[in-house]
Amino acid sequence: MLLQMNNITKSYGNVTANSNVAFSLRKGEIHALVGENGAGKTTLMRILYGMENPTSGEIRLEGKPVSFSSPEDAISHKIGMVHQHFMLFPTFTIAENIVIGREPSSGIGFDRKAAAAVTEQLGRQFGMPVDPWKKVGECSLGLQQRVEILKVLHQGAEIIILDEPTGVLTPLEVKELLIAIKGLATQGKSFILISHKLQEIMEVADRITVLRDGKVTGTVEAKDTDAEKLSRLMVGRDLVHMSRNEIPAGKPVLEAAGITIAGSKTKPLLDGVSLHVDEGEIVGIAGISGNGQSELIQAISGLMKVDTGSVKLLGQDITGEQVKAIRERGLAHIPEDRYQWGVAKDATVAENGLMGHADRHQRYGVLRGSGIRRMVGEWVSRFGIKTGSLSTKAQYLSGGNLQKLIVARELAQNTPFLIAAEPTRGVDVGAMEIIHGELLKKRDAGGAILLISSELTEILKLSDRILVMFEGRIVGELNADNATEEHISLLMAGGKAVG
């Protein structure tokens, strides 16, 4: 056994993040670590990578007990980690990013040519070719990920931890990544893969360890299991299969006509986008992120000025109105990036829940604390949000729990129109099930929902109609019944619709 983690326990005060966790890794193995948000996956890996000290338990590397006090320690023991958010310098070249900390030198100078050669050789050796002279900022996210992995390999890693590696990648990039991982594994590298995407795990992993509430609920060989069994281990119960009821769409709720935002680049950010969302309808917008979806959301919700075109909500023109006025007319909004738009991290759960609801919980401009606590408390129990208390700061909630709080807050606005942007990004299956159920419930009650998601499965599962965005334009409209993943993928990549 290459690596063994025995009886690892980690507690923070009276919260136990890991309880008697056992984890092992064979040479050349791809071992997936799955579990809901807050199940303790990240904590376990932080312990292995020297970022946290375990309260008790031991780590053995090739049979010898070791302990790491810092990531440098872990790296020197040939353990490398690729974080969910890339840690690269965008203005530096690929070669510079890869050799950082271990730069080849000529005298006292940095030998750029040697760095490029090393990078090129590394790429060839591991079957992940890159152009060493290219600036990282100009690379796609898939390529940046490749750079991260090469960086770890350059540090001499034999064990590579990948934290949610496919979250930001396009479907094609995901495929390439999985192939690359498999290739490296046959060359003897060992992988620990943290993910909640069961499909991908089933495709690539040799073994799977499931965590729930800080405990291991099972370690299984991938060939002996399937996605359904895994999700039962993760959630602790069977998942309900949802189906959409067919209801006829009603009057238009949101109508956008010819929205154009020029932006500062040569191509406009939004180029004559027209769409409508009707009562009792979920309209999905598919597309690789960065093709104008963010700008569309901001244009509709009033966060960005449009150059030409108009937006109507319930028949009334809302183009250029203030965010607050638009919200009052009947718009709620689950933002695409929860940390950027959705919360203030230093504020409490209750305060974050109050945003947009303050006017209903005040008298003469003074907030009514008990009403606010009752409202947010009800969401916490209904959505199963794991939080110490309502006075806990939002930054201490896991991503999935924060997302549930945001979804609850926006659904509670009870508006005729809802923008749901990446409503389940980084959220585990249990929470995803709840959020999807709530969105469908709102639709069945006559609500109009604009769903923006880079997850095709989510789009296909929820939408009545699907629009595909590419380079600021809507390049295709499909009916949910006859849309296929292949067809949408093609449109997303800028290919022409066939037939």
Next chain:
Amino acid sequence: MDKLVSFIRSMVQPLLAVIVGLAAGAIAIAVVGGSVPETYAEMWKGAFGSFYFFTNTLSRATPIILIGLGVALAFRAGFFNLGSEGQMVLGALSAALTAIYLPGPAWLKLIAALIAGIISGGIWSAFAGWLDAKYRMNLLITTLLLNYIATLFAGYIVSYPLKDRTGSAAMAQTMMIDKSVWLPKLFKGMSLHYGFIIAAVCAVLLFLFMRYTVKGYEIRMLGGNPLFASYGGVQRGKMMLLSMFVSGGFAGLAGSIEVLGTQYRYLDGALTTPGYAWSGIMATLLAGSHPLGTAIAAILLAALQTGGMGMERNTEVPLEVSNIIQAVLILFVSAKITYSFIKRRKAARS
């Protein structure tokens, strides 16, 4: 229980800064050859030794509290208002001129003078906010530079057009305000006046406002994450002008109260030389922008200053030692800011 723990935790760093500051002071005292316990005893006496000295400390703390509150409000909204000095000076000048030249009964003059001070300080501060909202001019720089315009303008006004020519002294100052318009003293023969009560009430009101009102909530969210606030419908530009106006209003009030309660005229340099504005900013930083904490920190800083004077009167140790303690305090407070900044960065990464 959790609240108590987090309160104690939030107090550790400022207390540590104070202790290290005193330790550095002790070294400085020893270097100039003074006796450390004796010098600190004299400092304590100078600040709190008798009722007279105590009220003297509170009186010095009054403008520092008000300025600190203003800076704290802006800081909570996410804006760094470094322009307190200019806002205070303009407030003081307007209050003095109103009290001198406005016709009418004394009580009206007093109230009008206070309001004039608030408004002129507020407008001066909101002007910097407007430059940021309209022309994207960096608030840190504009507020800082507007100080010079304000203090030099006030200096000009009292040196030429409205200079006091009744007395023989060639001081750059306005005429004396009529005695009936003065803010009354709290105790006979002491320097402490009703301005302190106003400052204390303001601290409590600001605390309640920030915590319990819709506007206070919006200001805090704006400071916490501006994008989140605008996403939720808070208008950044409007809130910025409002919070900058109130922030400058506090500084203007500080100047007016100092004029109406202590100086009884606008005397060029009388507000800038003691460094009230900078002490106020320091008090805010020391207290992490908490309104009540800011008031306490302001009293502490005032005590260091009055204590330093007592020390200089009664020992061979020069006044500069108390400046050293203050400087070390600033150093450790800024260490606190960097420390929490690093913590935030770390949290963002994980």
